[in-house]
Amino acid sequence: MKRSDLQAMARRELDRQQATRCRLLCCASTPCLSSGAATVQQALEQAVTDNKLDAEVVVVSTGCMGPCSRGPMVTVQLAGQEDTYYENVTPESARQIVAEHVMANQPVADKIMPSDLPFFAKQHKIVLANSGVIDPERLEDYVARDGYAALAHALREMTPEEVCAEISKSGLRGRGGAGYPTGLKWDLVRKAPGEKKYVIANGDEGDPGAYMDRTLMESDPHRLLEGMAIAGYAVGAEQGFLYVRGEYPIAAKRLEKAIRTAERRGLLGSRVLESSFSFRIDIRIGAGAFVCGEETALMASIMGRRGQPTPRPPYPAQSGLWECPTLINNVETFGNIVPIIAHGADWFASVGTAKSKGSKIFALAGKVNTTGLIEVPMGITLREVIDDIGGGVADGFSFKAAQTGGPSGGCIPAEHLDTPMDYESLRALGAIMGSGGLIVMDNASCMPDVAKFFMEFCTDESCGKCVPCRVGTVQMHRILERITNGSAAPADLQILQDLCTMVQETSLCGLGQSAPNPVLSTLRFYREEYEAHIQRHECPAGVCKMTEAPTLELVEALPRRIRELGTIPMSLA
Amino acid sequence: MAVITMTINDELVSGVEGQSLLSLIREQGIELPTLCHLEGLEARGGCRLCLVEMQSTQRLLPACTTTAQEGMSIQTHSERLVRYRRMILELLFAERNHVCAVCVMNGRCELQDEAAKIGMDHVRYDYLVPELPMDATHDKFAIDHNRCILCTRCVSVCDSVEGAHTWDVMGRGVNSRVITDLNQPWGSSRSCTSCGKCVQVCPTGALANKGSTVAEMVKRHDFLQWILDGREKKQWVMHNGGSEGRR
Structure with a gap:
């Protein structure tokens, strides 16, 4: 074609x-x-x-x-x-x-x-422009909306350098959560020495309640393939891998079909659009490990090894799949490539804030009137998202916290509702942009209980390679368990906090380094709830059953009791 | 080979380009604990005991997997590092049933040594007391999962030195376990060559010769360098006379 x-x-x-x-x-x-x-x-x-x-x-x-x-x-x-x-x-x-x-x-x-x-009016659809409008299983529907025109344009009228420069100029940053400048990453891979290079799209979305990547893969698969092909042309790769989470069978099926259709029409495979550029894409299905969303573990999984991370450096851009330079981006990041090439970097950079350009997809969930998948311009305030787009918290309840970033993120309290949603502002609050999970909680939620939920998730999902994450998460979970069942001792809070900092600073990969975030952020904004559980033996939100008896710190408590009573209590004499 | 200069604990030192930070640190006579890394095996970066502090960024990096670079400046024993090392050791002791008094490696165990060196006198975390099995089906050796710290030296030596790849890891997180073949009894393993390399590199009493009782097991690491030298340099020389065990 x-x-x-x-x-x-x-x-x-x-x-x-x-x-x-x-x-x-x-x-x-x-x-x-x-x-x-x-x-x-x-x-x-x-x-x-x-x-x-x-x-x-x-x-x-x-x-x-x-x-x-x-x-x-x-x-x-x-x-x-x-x-x-x-x-x-x-x-x-x-x-x-x-x-x-x-x-x-x-x-x-x-x-x-x-x-x-406002649910529709306040959104700004860049990545999801075709979502809900086209039939994802028909190539013609996508092509009718200028599909593959950006790839054709890049192949004919742009050099790989120019493609990388355009992406850099747009200010696009990684949508997987960390926010690394995409153009810079592409340029690193392009310049890395090596005959063979690879492109990977990370579709191993695992945060509880988040489904941005799934929707994108299900609703507009060709956009993703086109974005990857442009990336392949820009960095000099002929092979791409799409790593799809095993729990997303519909996404995998539609992508598989899209790849076959595109190959048959000469939009992928050898000599793409009758140019000298060839690009194949293969799908790899994950087996249900959250850690495989971490880039080095994901690459190990693609190579057929145990999905465990390896220390960086070397970064994938230098040495990735089979020691070749590898470009790895999130699915949503690839979803932004086509509009940038089609409409230009300046158009893209006009949306968003000074440091965070474009839009971000969030999976709005929890106690708001309308939940669903939304795409908003970067820099929109949390208040606008919750009150306008989400239609506010249900009557009779009040807003308590917004959790972003899943098990790696944190909770944002009511006093910070006017914070703009961009990478830096969220990080300053101890939360992260993350892949885009956004869970709204009302006053019926208990924060130590929320922290316990996420810690249990990390305990299950730790791969077991490094000690702080493998055992540290278990110990943190046990302390949170004690806090929420009423048997925690006053000293537990300090032990928990020390463990959090240690696990954060010493873990091997992002999973362990960010596992304490939900605890640290709730400790920062809702410390009095933890103290109520431990000292007053009560759960302010009424969630925790507090069935266990408190553990007295005898060493501390006994002398105090003796002082108070002026004598040794009869029961202990 | 180019020479590099860097700073370790405020002292200027020089090393060879491409050298690992860990070997350069140890060359200076500085003791840095490693429970997963063993000279001669591929660096892994799993135990996190050899973390050192970058002076410029305050970031912690594992010395075993980091390459020494010109102009680097690191601290190996800052207050924070020592505190974290102790916490990591405590976590390891709490994870499984490390009861030294009834262990074949009592007195020669690397885990015990490091805990003693750092002055770990108690564990502040809950003992998880998992119920783990032993496998004594092999003729010569036995594995006690209660002592295993999942360093995977056995996996590494079996794969890269012996070439058998009998050992691997199953499960994840705290439920990980080293296994032989596809979780078959060790004695029935058809890939195991009974060479015993896994037993010799194991830092604790998890892998031991059958028949050894409390504190009797002696492990030797020197065979590893002997084999590697023999392979690469064609020199089959035992460096310490071949009679001494560890310590």
């Missing part, structure tokens, strides 16, 4: 789409599927056939539309009208939509989700 063939394909598809009077978009990503989107789609298709509308109405299964808690979602696109979003669609209401909205132009009022809600 040549560039002109690509343009012809786009024209054909656009003509086809314009020929239909109505498109019914039905979300087919995991959250909506789990609430019955498959039967909704069947009902839509059946209703279209029953009413003999096949010629003018098409039903399209798309990727995620965003408000996942209100799924299954259906969008009605009627020619010459604004899109209409329907929430909580059932097979009955699906038939109603076809009968009333499509045929009689009478929208079904009680199921409509108003499109002027």
Whole structure:
């Protein structure tokens, strides 16, 4: 396929789409599927056939539309009208939509989700631009929205140096959480000596409650492949690996299909778009280890070894897969490449803050009225995200904390709600941007209990290679267990804090180094809750059962009791 | 080979380019504990005892896997490092059932030595007292998982020196365990050559000769250098006369 063939394909598809009077978009990503989107789609298709509308109405299964808690979602696109979003669609209401909205132009009022809600208005979709609009399993849908044009442009009109320079200029930073400048990383790999180089997309998303990467892989797989191919061209790699978490079968299936389609059309494989550049992508499925999201462990896993991290340096850019220079970026980072090449670095850099450019996808979860997947400009305040996009905390409850970054992140209290969401501001609060998990908690949550939850997660997921993480997390978890069941001693708090700093500073990889963050950040902002558990033997939020008796520190307590009583207590005499 | 100059504990020292920080530190006569690294095996960076402090960034780096570089300045025994080393040793003692009084390596154990050197007189953490099995199915050797600190020297020596790769690790986190073949009894292992290298490099009483009782086991590390010298330099010379064990 040549560039002109690509343009012809786009024209054909656009003509086809314009020929239909109505498109019914039905979300087919995991959250909506789990609430019955498959039967909704069947009902839509059946209703279209029953009413003999096949010629003018098409039903399209798309990727995620965003408000996942209100799924299954259906969008009605009627020619010459604004899109209409329907929430909580059932097979009955699906038939109603076809009968009333499509045929009689009478929208079904009680199921409509108003499109002027702040949930939509405050978002800024760069990476998710196609998500919920195109059929992820059809290459034509993607090409009709200028798909693979950026790759064609880069291959024909840009040198690898220029591609790297463009990415650097855009100010894009790694979306996996640490925020390393992407352009700089690309340039390092490009300049690294070596015949063979590799590109890896990290799709081993493991934070509890986070599903940004899954959605991107499920909703717009070709964007990811195109981003990786551009990266391959920029750094001089001919082989890419897509590491997909084992728990994401739909994502893996759609990517597999996308790769095969793209290879058949000459958009991947040898001589991409009839240029001299070749690029193959293979999928590797993870086996359920959180630590494999760490880049060195991920590479070990790709090479078929035990998924354990190795000390850096050497960094993957110098010596990665089979000791070759390797570029490894998060899936969401690759999702940003196409828009940067297509619209230019300046356009991209106009969104966001001085140091954090572009947008970030968050999986908004927890106690807000609308949860789901959102893409917001960097620098938006937490308050806007929770009150406007999320629709605020449910009536009768008050906001207590927002947890970002999952088991590596921290909790942000109410007094910091006006903090802009960017890499530096979040780090200053002891939280991190992370991959984009954002869990809102109300006053019914107990912070030591939250810390215990994340520590238990780290205990399970520690690979066992280095001592501080392997045993330190277990000991921290046991202390948190004692605090939340009522048997902690006053000295435990200091032991816990000392362990936190030690594990942070001495662990081998990011998992151990960040495992104490949830404890440290809750200790920083909610210390009085820990003290209430230990000293007053009560849980202010009423979550912990406090079933165990407190452990008295006899050495400290006895002399004090003797002083207080003026004599040795009878029971001890 | 180019010479590099760097600072260790405020003293200028010189070494060879490409040399590991650990070997340069030890060349200066400074004792730095390592429970996973053993000279002759691939550096691993797992026990975190050989962490040293970079003066410029205050960052801690494992000396075994870090290459010495021109102009580096490090501290090997700052107050923080010593405190952390002791905590790590305490964590190890709390992890499994290290009861020295009934251990074949009592008096010659590397874990015990390091704890004594650092003055570890008690453990402030909960003993996890896991219930772990022993495997005494092999004719000559036995493994007691209660003493294992998961340093994986056995895995490394079996793979890179003996070339058998009988040993490996299964499970993860605190539930990790070294295994023979695919978690089969050691005695039934068809890949094991019964060379005993794993037993000799094991720092604790986890791997021992059968028949040795409390404090009787003597382990020798010098065989490793002997084999490696023989292979690389074709010199089959035992450096300490071949009669001495460890210490």
